[in-house]
Amino acid sequence: MIRRMVERVVAFEDGELAPAVLSCLYFFCLLFGYFMLRPLRDAMGLAGGVDELRWLFLGTLGVMVVANLAFAAVASRVSRRVFVPLVYGFGVACLVAFLLAFLVLGSTKSETVGKVFYVWLSVFNLMSTTVFWGFMADVFTREQGKRLFGFIAVGGTIGAICGSLWAGSLTDLLGSVGMFAAASVMYVAAGAIAVVLDSVAQRRDMGAHEHIRIRGVALGGTSWQGLIDVLRSPYLLGIAGYVAIFTIGSTLLYFEKMRIVEAFADTTESRAQLLAWIELGGQVLTVVLQLFLTGRLMRRFGVGALLAVVPIITIVGFIGLAAAPILLMLAAFEVARRAGNFALSKPARETLFTIVPRAEKYKAKGLIDTFVYRGGDTAGTLADMVLAGFGLVAAWLAVPLGAASLGIAIWLGRQEASRAKISKSIEEPLIPGAGPLAAPASPHA
Numbered sequence: 321m322i323r324r325m326v327e328r329v330v331a332f333e334d335g336e337l338a339p340a341v342l343s344c345l346y347f348f349c350l351l352f353g354y355f356m357l358r359p360l361r362d363a364m365g366l367a368g369g370v371d372e373l374r375w376l377f378l379g380t381l382g383v384m385v386v387a388n389l390a391f392a393a394v395a396s397r398v399s400r401r402v403f404v405p406l407v408y409g410f411g412v413a414c415l416v417a418f419l420l421a422f423l424v425l426g427s428t429k430s431e432t433v434g435k436v437f438y439v440w441l442s443v444f445n446l447m448s449t450t451v452f453w454g455f456m457a458d459v460f461t462r463e464q465g466k467r468l469f470g471f472i473a474v475g476g477t478i479g480a481i482c483g484s485l486w487a488g489s490l491t492d493l494l495g496s497v498g499m500f501a502a503a504s505v506m507y508v509a510a511g512a513i514a515v516v517l518d519s520v521a522q523r524r525d526m527g528a529h530e531h532i533r534i535r536g537v538a539l540g541g542t543s544w545q546g547l548i549d550v551l552r553s554p555y556l557l558g559i560a561g562y563v564a565i566f567t568i569g570s571t572l573l574y575f576e577k578m579r580i581v582e583a584f585a586d587t588t589e590s591r592a593q594l595l596a597w598i599e600l601g602g603q604v605l606t607v608v609l610q611l612f613l614t615g616r617l618m619r620r621f622g623v624g625a626l627l628a629v630v631p632i633i634t635i636v637g638f639i640g641l642a643a644a645p646i647l648l649m650l651a652a653f654e655v656a657r658r659a660g661n662f663a664l665s666k667p668a669r670e671t672l673f674t675i676v677p678r679a680e681k682y683k684a685k686g687l688i689d690t691f692v693y694r695g696g697d698t699a700g701t702l703a704d705m706v707l708a709g710f711g712l713v714a715a716w717l718a719v720p721l722g723a724a725s726l727g728i729a730i731w732l733g734r735q736e737a738s739r740a741k742i743s744k745s746i747e748e749p750l751i752p753g754a755g756p757l758a759a760p761a762s763p764h765a
Contacts, residue, residue, distance in 0.1 A: 332468075339520050340468050343456060344475030346513040350408075350452055351476040353506030354445050355483025355599065356499050361441045363592040364434035366578060373578065376435060377571070377694075377701040380442045384694040387443050388687060392546055395682050400458065401518045403682075407451050408511035411444050412504050419500040442694070448507075450689035453670045454682045455514065459521045462674040462740055466623075469667040470614025474607055477662060479506075481603040488596035546683030555739065556680070558732050559672055560688045562627065564696040565725040566661075569634045571700025572707075572714040573654065576641060580650050598651050602658030609663035618668060624733015626668035629660045631726035635719050642715040665729075672732060675739050 332340065365373050395403055418440075421433050460468060487499070550556045577598075585591045618626055637653035673681050703717055 333464075336464065336468065339459065339517060340471055342513060342517045342520060343459075343468075343472045346510055346517060347452060347472060347476035348479035348482075349506045349510040349513065350448060350479065352479035352483045352486075353503040353510070354441075354448075355480040355603075356486050356503045356506070357441055357483075358445075359484070359487045359592040359596040359599070360499055361438050362578075362595055364431075365438040366582065366591060373575070374701045374705060376438050376442075377697050379435075380439045381691075381694045381698045383439055383443050384446075384691055387447060388546075388691045389544075391447060391686055391690070392544070392683050395686070396545070400455070401515070401522075404451055404455055404514045404518065405511040407448055408507045408514070411448060412507045412511075414440060414444065415500050415504045415507065419504070422500065443690070446690045446693055447686075448510075450686050451682075453689070454673070454685050455517075457670060457673040457676075457681045457685070458678060459517070460674065462671065465667075465671045465674045466618045467615050469670055470610045470618065470663070473614070473662060473667050474610045477603050477607040477610055480662075481600060481607065484596045484600040484603060488593050488600065545679065546685075546687035549680050549684040550687060553680075553684075555672075555732075555735050556676070556684050556688070558728055558735065559669070560692045562669070562725060562728045562732060563688055563692050564699070565721050565728070566630060566665075567693050567696025568700040568703065568721060569638075569718050569725075571697050572704055572718050573638075573641075573657070574700075575704045576645070576714055577650055577654060580645065580647055584647055598654055599658075601651065602655040602662075605655055605659040606663045609659055610667075614663055614667055617664065618671070622733055623668045623671050623736045624730050626664040627729035627732055628665075628726055630657060630665040631722045631729060633657045633660045634722040634725070638715040638718040638722070642713040645713075672736055675736065 365376055394406070398406065418433070418437055425433060456469065456472060457465070486502070550560055577595075581591055581594055585594050614626075633653075633656050637657055641649055641653055673685050676684070704714070707714060707717060
């Protein structure tokens with residue numbers, strides 16, 4: 321009965337339920353672990369005040385450059401079945417190291433460890449998430465992505481809700497050490513599920529034709545291939561521009577949020593709990609939208625329409641926050657923008673990668689989701705400093721950037737539809753015993 325209800329909402333086709341559920345569980349574990357740690361990270365970052373957060377953002381970008389090169393180098397040399405769980409194994413090893421550091425030094429005695437943790441989690445979260453969505457774009461075709469990515473994203477949203485609830489309710493009881501230990505368990509589970517899903521994908525010949533013969537081999541190419549691919553492709557440049565503008569807006573909103581929270585709450589624990597409850601509100605709205613609207617809206621209105629949601633919310637929200645910079649307005653804006661991103665614009669953005677060559681799903685996508693993303697953070701940090709220096713509110717910059725992002729969203733939607741017509745001939749349904757195979761679309765695939 322439950323299966324029939326889910327199938328009516330999501331519109332599964334034959335053979336899709338099991339891999340979609342595995343993907344959902346995989347994302348659940350991944351974001352459960354992250355959202356347990358995110359409020360703690362933000363509270364640790366705020367220990368030195370809002371001004372110090374800007375330096376942490378700049379430090380994160382520097383680390384991201386090195387991490388992205390290492391990421392691409394490893395992806396070039398190992399197969400998907402090795403690379404994906406390897407990423408999460410590395411994350412667990414780092415969390416164990418932080419756990420030991422806090423056990424030895426104490427979470428209240430090592431502000432330096434807290435700063436290092438802030439930078440590490442900011443980098444690792446993007447790396448682990450881009451690996452997940454690259455895996456999804458590799459496993460599912462464009463048409464499947466339109467129907468299933470909303471459902472798969474529900475797993476992440478529920479994980480985020482559980483993580484936020486865990487952090488909001490148990491941070492005082494468990495402390496930093498307990499949160500690190502619990503998050504490590506979630507990352508181990510995510511890696512294990514990824515291994516199972518990869519096995520299922522191989523048995524069922526999942527994904528576009530071009531990927532079936534090469535899924536067990538390394539991507540090849542160089543550490544710089546992702547950058548080269550982005551610079552050569554207007555389509556990828558458009559995605560990069562959309563992501564950069566989104567993160568600039570997110571960073572401007574982040575600093576506004578931290579200023580208001582800093583004024584509202586006094587202790588690290590109370591700030592972490594307040595931030596966790598704001599996260600929870602956004603995640604609850606997100607899961608409702610993902611379950612009942614994401615797939616339907618994407619099939620009916622297309623990718624471009626869903627990409628346009630966040631720019632519109634950004635324009636309206638920053639105008640509202642400029643008029644009334646209070647906690648209630650902040651919470652409403654944050655919840656709406658987060659839900660619009662994760663429920664609508666994010667699945668649409670991931671669908672853009674289902675029609676690119678396989679190497680671009682990991683290397684170019686990895687560059688965009690990590691370096692470009694953190695580059696936007698850095699640009700937003702510098703912009704916040706300049707705006708604050710002139711006594712201007714964030715809306716002066718965020719609103720025109722939102723309008724530019726809206727234009728890019730419409731253009732990307734048209735490009736995606738046009739490219740899909742070209743690549744349609746090499747896609748196939750998700751069924752056992754796939755038919756004839758097409759040659760790889762890229763020498764780097």
